[in-house]
């Protein structure tokens with residue numbers, strides 16, 4: 001396990017101002033990264049600092065509340081949004097691995113609006129279930145929604161770069177990501193006051209489920225690791241001013257296996273055991289009804305975005 005300095009960075013501003021040849025060159029680089037690890041940083045992303053800071057400041061106050069206050073925001077049965085306390089989720093279980101629960105708590109929220117005319121009962125009960133908003137801290141919902149909106153915009157821009165990286169027209173994915181069912185998750189890994197159980201991590205080894213994840217680890221924090229193609233766990237320290245992006249399982253399916261959805265986990269380096277760590281993870285997911293078929297010429301199964309996500313969630317949280 002080593003800290004590797006050369007973490008690939010996608011400069012979104014450079015991509016936006018490049019001509020066709022420049023975009024193709026950036027795309028080729030992106031394609032290489034997505035075939036190797038599917039993990040990269042995105043810089044010059046245009047998300048205002050004030051929006052990011054605005055949410056961080058609310059999260060500390062949110063997680064500092066009493067367990068009773070937070071547990072009152074537990075999801076309705078089968079619904080994914082709200083507060084999930086310590087002991088509720090083991091990400092490694094999504095891969096059939098029996099482990100103790102992850103050492104974390106989270107608050108989760110879904111799309112900001114239900115598309116007009118949506119009647120699918122599973123869609124309404126699962127990804128369009130209402131988010132139980134906390135009463136405190138004041139301004140939590142506004143800060144959350146502002147960040148969520150920025151993530152939706154950023155994900156759409158990254159999907160354009162992904163299309164170019166795959167040799168497709170920039171707007172290739174547009175019609176299946178115009179009503180995305182993405183979820184935002186704020187994570188708090190509390191300070192650990194006793195040794196973990198055998199096999200218990202802050203987040204067990206897992207792959208993400210969707211098209212792409214936009215992760216923002218708390219600045220300066222440590223613990224995220226990815227499994228390299230060589231089979232070693234490699235630390236991925238946050239890149240100042242950038243988001244960490246990774247491909248999910250659905251993107252692997254979509255690209256017929258060309259791009260990899262890499263296993264990752266959150267460990268507790270010794271100097272972090274006494275310290276909390278927070279992160280923000282935005283899981284981008286195509287429209288509920290989107291049929292995700294492997295791109296032309298590639299083999300593999302076809303899935304429908306919403307039911308696929310619901311199945312993955314049930315495996316980790318059941």
Ligand SMILES: O=C(O)CCC(=O)C(=O)O
Pocket residue numbers: 187203208215217224264265266278279281
């Ligand atoms: O907290 C982190 O840095 C990563 C969390 C993660 O991988 C996840 O929740 O899917």
Ligand SMILES: [Fe+2]
Pocket residue numbers: 206207208213264
């Ligand atoms: Fe993850």
